Amino acid sequence: MNSLNFNIDNGYLEGLVRGFKGGILKQTDYLNLIQCETLEDLKLHLQSTDYGNFLANEASPLQVSVIDDKLKEKLVIEFQHMRNQSVTPLATFLDYITYSYMIDNIVLLITGTLHQRAISELIPKCHPLGSFEQMEALHIASTPAELYNAVLVDTPLASYFIDCISEQDLDELNIEIIRNALYKAYLEDFYKFCQTLGDSTGAYMSDALAFEADRRAFIITINSFGTELPKDDRAKLYPRCGKLFPDGLAALARADDYEQVRAVAEYYSEYRVLFEESSNNPGEKTLEDKFFEYEVMLMKKAFLDQFHFGIFYAYVKLKEQESRNIIWIAECVAQRHRAKIDSYIPIF
């Protein structure tokens, strides 16, 4: 796959996704959105953007959850359209994007079942991009081995799950471990797949996935403080396709507190800035937000180059960020809690 014959199979979709990208909300749109007094105002303003009439058939009063569903629905329709039009390797690439949503859905369902929630109550909460046929029968499994043998073996995630079978039962900690182990295997596999595609897809996606891997490594480490997770188990969850691999991960594995994590990040220029500028004080950006900001910056870069698949990944990620922004603003508006309304992350 190179720039010479990229357009034969993927030219239409690349054009399409670039068009979609043009519809991503701009800074001026956000300035208007945060002035909204009610959700109706929000709807009115979104109507004048690329979202058009996506809320037109919703009865008022509008709920934030309805907006969320509709946002997801719009993304899913766009994504499914692209998926249906695509051929391999792009089709495989797009499938890989959905796997991360599948992992989230599985974890959500297992956690829900653990807390004795009815499956019908949990299904609507799953992200529609990551739904699969066997999903609703997930609650029959009570051990990881059963989960694998009965449900996941037929899904594309089967190969990622093999490492987790040894876990004895499904409790909260183990589910977290399963999630991270799945993610780790998924990221590494996706990374490998992108490398086989080569060219600018490989180059761009290795950047994007390296960041994703490193972010997970940092967050796993930070979240593990104060839990009973042993250090060597923690080390096993780090995805090994990022810039932190291998020295940074080894150092992270030894870390005992936030300061030590920060010290690890010192060695990496791109992450050092994020740690330096973040703080937990109110009014300043948290580390999570800084990571999101960096991600947006990284994703925007994808559109500077042509003839590669990275823009599809980037578009989904940017759209996700946009949904988060809109939902954040909508929540702030709905709860009349305007103090932090402008801590969304602008994209363009």
Add this chain to the structure above:
Amino acid sequence: MGSLYRSEPVALCQLFLQSEASYSCLSELGELGMVQLKDLNVTVSAFQRKFVTEVRRCEEMERKLRFLEKEIREDDIVILDTGDNPEAPAPREMTDLELMFERLVKEVRDLNTSAEALKQNFLDLTQLKHILRKTHSFFDEVDRHYDSALIDLQAEGTESVNLLADDSLLVTPHTIRFEFVAGVVERQHLSAFERMLWRISMGNVLIKQVDIETPLEDPITGNSVLKSVFLIFFQGEQLKAKVKKVCAGFHATIYPCPETKAQRREMAMGVMTRIEDLNTVITQTEVHRFALLSSIAESIRIWSIKVRKIKTIYHAMNWFNIDITQKCLIGECWCPVAQLERIQRALQRGAAKSGCSESAAILNRMDTREQPPTYHSTNKFTSAFQGIVDSYGVASYREVNPALFTIISFPFLFSLMFGDAGHGFFMFLAGLLMVIFENRLIRMRITVDVWDIFFGGRYVILLMGLFSIYAGFMYNDFFSKPLNIFGSSWSTDLKNMTVDGRYASLSPINNTNGVPYFAGIDPVWQMSSNKITFLNSFKMKISIIFGVTQMFFGVILSFQNHRYFNERINIYCEFIPEMIFLFCIFGYLVILIFYKWLAYDASEASCAPSLLIGLINMFLMQYDTKEDGCPPLFKGQQAVQTCLLVLCILCVPWLLLVKPLVKHYERKRGLTYGAARSGYVLMRNGDIELQASHSTLSIQSGDVLLQDQQRDEVVHHVDGDDEECLSNASEETEVRMPCNANTILV
């Protein structure tokens, strides 16, 4: 009515409307359709405007109407469209409409929910019917083999069946008990369903499945889905729980299924009667729903129009400024001067309707330096031609409107290309029919896009047909056959003919009677073997003549514009060089064409020079020394052509450079004034920034817009020179492009 030659004079007016009268006044103005309102609140975001609640209420109503329309379409009821155009209802009627829509939507919703419940019930029963029917054959088979075993089981009253066809089991039928679950699952999930059952039981279940042939209707979406009946046999309570969970996971519906034949039959009978009962109820609900939706369908079109009108009126009111006392709306609008009377009257009507005095609505003409919008008053005949012109570009305010000339030139140029009287006649007929039955066709309201195009251009088609008849007559082409109306002037006098094989050559010297064919082309050409060569040469010359004439005409129209707008410099730096340029090449060419037609006759045809080669040689400055012994076209040809060429080349820098240079010097001279002005703008900008930092966000964003506008102005100012150059260059290309096209034609 104004003339079509220039767009109508348009004036900027200020509208003062008393708040009570504003709605009905705007309604009247909307019906009149002669006013273009200006948005005076560009800087205010959509949801901060004054009448946003009303707009939103209208949107809510539209949503309800959309819902009703969707329901009507689902039932394939025809929506009545009488073509009535109701006026916007009074604002107080809005509440009535809202309440009515609310009630209707609720009614339809209620009907839907009850229909849904009924249908769900119906679906359940049908599925049960299928299960009983399908499993029947299966159990029958078992029964035949294991009658005795079943009798035993019945005696015990347990829910189990023995089904393994293994002879050893016959001996001890009680040792292994199998439980079963019967149900229905969607066929597309069947394979995944089976696989998962197999996996959770480690292969210890037996699944039998039969497809239900008829698709079933999903009660919620209304789609038809294919389903299959399944029977799962397994052993043990634990497995049962798991199987049930899987069934739930795959949305399979499980039904109790009695194991004895008699019980099954009894149940089947019960199900059948219940299905029949349900059917009558469902039909009744559907009839009721149909009646309700039909009554809605009769007036939904009218309601939609009304709601849209209300919405538009409030939308327009959002463009008005509101004065401090809140008693008056102030707006600005463009309106054609000729229509001012009618607008005034409409305003008075509106004021009267709202019960206010006539002074409630005041229209005040204002002076402005802004460029007004272009407005051409068209009628049904001219509007199609105006549309053709507008699709290329809309003339600026008060510029000459080419549509006027297009009325004749467009069909004429079309006919030159079409050129067949017979086909043209049909086209004329089609156009004529559409024009004659115009009113009836409008009333029929055909909503096909292609028809809209044809019907919209009916007068164009009519004229195109008419001109085609004429052109076909001149080309002597009637369904691609010639007509010998006036008698051909060629004769086949065998004495003077050379016959070469199958062809006889007619010489224009010997075989004509010397009188040209009365009008058009001699029919004899249609059957000659060199017809193409002759006609091509003729038609191309004709095309050049008409093409060049049209270009001259266009340039003359631009002269009209320059004179009208008093732009001396454009006359000297655009019109004159353009004319000279055009004349020196193409004007000269046209003269040569006529000259050649007149100067050469058949006897000296061998010496007639090729004009194409002549034109090329003119540019190459090549003049043959007489090889063929023919004289040049005329005496002094070389001197004249060289002179024309030099003139032509001189025009290029004249066109390109003179105007920008003149403008540049003018600007330099007026620099002091310009500097002062831009300084003023800069100061204002500073001012606004200061203001913005003090005021709220909304004002800030508004002012940013304002600033941008001003910056644009400044940029415009600075870039003036380049732009001038560019516009001149584009002007140049504009002239050159058709010239090139013509050269290709030659």
